[in-house]
Amino acid sequence: MTEVNLTVKERMSIPRHEMPLQNPVVRAHNFSEVALGYDLETAMAEAERCLQCKNTPCIQGCPVQVPINRFIMALRAGDLAKAAQIIKEKNNLPAVSGRVCPQESQCESRCTLGLKGRAVAIGRLERFVADWDLQHSQDQIEKAPATGKRVAVIGSGPAGLTCAADLARQGHSVEVFEALHEPGGVLIYGIPEFRLPKEIVRKEVAYVERLGVKVHLDCVAGKLYTVDELLHEQGFDAVFMGTGAGLPVFMNIPGINAIGVYSANEFLTRINLMKGFRFPEYDTPVHVGKFIAVVGAGNVAMDAARCALRMCGLHQDGKGSQKPEVHVVYRRSREEVPARAEEVEHAEDEGVQFDFLTNPVEILVNVSNVVTGMRCVRMQLGEPDASGRRSPVEIPGSEFVLPVDTVIMALGTRANPLTSEAAPAVERSPRGNILVDASNGRTDEPGVWAGGDVVTGAATVISAMGAGKRAAADIDAWLREKDKDNSRLPLAV
């Protein structure tokens, strides 16, 4: 490694390093990862851009406070193992967050360089270090001595996995209960392979298991067991609920139950969890037509649109008939799009079309109840509403029909419905979200914590991880405190 000693000015003059991407024309036909990652040389060069600011504003932007300056310094010194170790002090799943964090609105938005030029590519560096670590580390598992305490974690999404890993490190015996046949939550069933390879998720889960966490699949809380039973019959000392927000919201318009209308969750689950993109080798079918409309413009909508495009591409190969079209239909304008800018760009490069200021009012069907079109109206932006966004208003007489054969609804999700059956006594909001003390994840039921999307509604991977971490710290403190209290009590018998 050559010793480099640059001045601030020199560092600031290095341009931000672009991430190599798979060619859009090629990638529109495959499910391989789009962003290819830095190589060592590029990562080292990008690391040189960091100014090592004393007040580290970047860390304030990270929901789990990754010691960004320190890991970049270790990377700069060529000590990748140490860089990885520093990240993992705060972040159990860096190969995931490095890929899917909305960095531009979190850590990178606060970077000193971001103010003048372009921020240090913190997410890309985190991904680089984490990927290196997955390939090279012999991870020395350091754990506190066993406490004899048992914690049950419901749900194996980022919130549950993070909470489980942290508690296992503290010496507690942790068991995760997951409803589906694979662990990972949205990371496995929602976010597509080309954005987050499932191999990465499996490796991260394997790491959590090596910490001693036992993962039980096919175990639906509220059906097979309740939180009460875990605490009072099965001998768990505490329970963390990370059941997520998966319940899809549908538009209340005619034709919503027609054949060819999916929720984004169904569409993505069939493709990702059930590997529908490999039908008929894998049995689960996904029907994709030639003209697909995705309603909504969040990250979920981008994923659905890009999956639809790829499914068309796969089916069209060799047949060469009509060119498939995928449209994102959104009632506001480009400025209000909630998806990450990078995802929108990638989608556009791949050929997804955007119909802004457009709102569906009816799904048209034939006699067999199969989708034949979508009646839409044009919108214009009116006065700002309560959320500060300008609310869309219908333009009278602007109706038109989009000749679609498939409609994917990506309008958001709510708390998973079985959450209430799993813990009927835990207080929830009218929308079904679990109410907690945000500083530590405690619910109003003693011994029960919750965090992630089931508390906040659909949010981000890293905020779910942050919630899992805060709850783990509080559960650990609570268990140790309880032990102290108990030892003060006179022994029964």
Place this chain on the structure above:
Amino acid sequence: MFKIIEKQSLTPNTDLMIIDAPEIARKAAPGQFVILRKDETCERIPLTIADFDREQGTVTVIFQKVGKSTRELGELKSGDVIRNFVGPLGKPSTIKMYGGRVILVAGGVGIAPVYPIARALKDAGNYVYVIMGARSADLIFWEDKMNAVCDELILCTDDGSRGRKCVVTEPLTELLEAPWITGHVWAIGPAIMMKFCCKTVEPFDAPIDVSLDSIMVDGTGMCGACRVEVDGQMRFACVDGPEFDGSKVNWDVVLARKKVFSQEEQEAMQVWNREHQSEH
């Protein structure tokens, strides 16, 4: 991994499996279902719990071999294992002492889900009628078992090869016309049969429950594939059902949505047939 303790062939196209699943057996209730996945490349198949034995720790499922996935499942033997077996899912049937008699209509493979409901209703003290219908005699199974858990069993077949030669709505009408209050009716079987049972019951004002076997993926309320329309509202069969008030079900939606993947199902069946012909 879940072990198949016993496998039986009940009719030419219907198989039974007793699965070792003590935790699910402990919680199972009439009206609930499981989702199973034979192996890594298989679909998640929802099947009603036809029986359960808490002491033996077993759950029984009965399935009709209608497509690729169920045919593959039918190739498994006693001693083989199933990769995933999740449950008990869905809301249990409402079991209580109803004022008057209860009538359960079981069509075809619907005999399976009706059995545990009949048994529980009888245990709860009800006078239980079961009407069992099938296309022909060779498709009827569990006649003795059903006889043991109901007060009166009426058999009918479309071709008259066993029991009365009629469709199930005929004895149902007769029972409803008889001067005895009907506390509750269940109809479980092909969607079209359930629809006609609801029509039959309508003028008599008797409450009727049906079990909707929508297409499902996760079974936990996360995908909406199983959505149905009941009383003008969208409901998810996997978490809000599978049993619903039959008088409020929009049957057009139920019947149409079952055909969502018919093209792909046929394609999978063709591939399966080709592969199996070349094997033999």
